[in-house]
Amino acid sequence: MFKLPRIFVYIAMIATVIAILPPLVIARARATPSPNRPIHIFWDMDFQPKYKTQTQNPLFADGRSMRPVVEHAVAQGEAYLDSHMYEGVLNGDWATTLPASMKMDAALLARGQERFGIYCSACHGYAGFGDGAVNQRAMELVANVNGPVNGTTWVAAKSLHDETVRTQSMGQVFNTITHGIRNMAGYGAQIPAADRWAIAAYVKALQLSQDAQASN
Numbered sequence: 038m039f040k041l042p043r044i045f046v047y048i049a050m051i052a053t054v055i056a057i058l059p060p061l062v063i064a065r066a067r068a069t070p071s072p073n074r075p076i077h078i079f080w081d082m083d084f085q086p087k088y089k090t091q092t093q094n095p096l097f098a099d100g101r102s103m104r105p106v107v108e109h110a111v112a113q114g115e116a117y118l119d120s121h122m123y124e125g126v127l128n129g130d131w132a133t134t135l136p137a138s139m140k141m142d143a144a145l146l147a148r149g150q151e152r153f154g155i156y157c158s159a160c161h162g163y164a165g166f167g168d169g170a171v172n173q174r175a176m177e178l179v180a181n182v183n184g185p186v187n188g189t190t191w192v193a194a195k196s197l198h199d200e201t202v203r204t205q206s207m208g209q210v211f212n213t214i215t216h217g218i219r220n221m222a223g224y225g226a227q228i229p230a231a232d233r234w235a236i237a238a239y240v241k242a243l244q245l246s247q248d249a250q251a252s253n
C-alpha cells in the first residue's frame with residue numbers, strides 16, 4: 038500500500054496549527070478591553086471632540102462636564118405659572134370655572150367626551166358609573182369561584198356620580214386627572230392641560246345629566 042511520506046503529515050499538522058492562530062488572536066482581541074478605538078476605515082463624523090457624561094472637564098472650577106441647570110432657568114414654554122390652568126387652583130381654592138383662556142361651549146364638551154371615551158371609560162364606564170370594561174373584567178377575575186385568578190386584587194374604579202365626587206369642583210377633578218388619586222394613576226403626562234380641562238368639564242356635565250332635579 039502507498040504510504041504518505043512522514044514529512045507531509047508533519048507539514049499538514051503544522052499548517053493546521055498555524056491556521057487556527059488568526060481566529061484565536063481575533064477572538065482574544067475582541068474579548069480584551071482596550072483604550073484605543075477599533076480600526077475604523079471611514080470616519081465620517083463618528084469621532085468628534087466632546088465631553089461625555091460623567092467625565093471631567095477642566096474648563097469649569099468644579100471639574101464637572103455635566104453642567105447643572107442655571108438657577109431659576111425655565112425651559113421655553115414650560116413656566117406653568119398659571120396656577121388656574123396647570124393646577125386647578127384659583128385664589129388658593131379649587132377652581133370652579135375654566136381657565137380664562139378657555140371657553141365653555143359645545144365644542145369643548147364634545148372634545149371632553151371624546152377624550153373621556155379614550156382615557157377614562159375603560160375603567161369608569163362611558164356614563165361614569167365605574168362600570169368600564171377593564172373594571173368588569175377585573176371584578177370577574179376577583180369573584181372567581183376558586184379564589185381570585187392569579188391572585189388578582191382590584192380597587193373598583195369609583196363611580197363619578199358618587200356623592201363625594203359629584204360635589205367636587207372642576208379644579209379638583211382636573212387635579213385628579215393630572216396627578217391621579219390613591220389607586221388611580223395620573224394622566225398629566227399623557228393628556229395636555231387643555232384636554233384635561235375639557236375632560237373635567239365633561240365629567241361635571243355627566244354628573245349633572247345623572248342628577249337632574251325637577252327644580253333645575
Ligand code: HEC
Pocket residue numbers: 153156157158159160161171192193194195197201202210213214218219220221222224236237240
Ligand atoms: C385604570 C383605571 C382607571 C382609569 C383609566 C381612570 N380611572 Fe379614575 N379612578 C380609578 C380608580 C380605581 C379610582 C378610585 C381610586 C381609589 O379609591 O383608590 C378612581 C377615582 C377617580 C375619581 C374620584 C376621585 C375621588 O376624589 O375620590 C375621579 C374624579 C376619577 N377617577 C376621574 C377619572 C378621569 C376623569 C379619568 C380619565 C382621564 C380616569 N379617572 C381614568 C381608576 C381609573
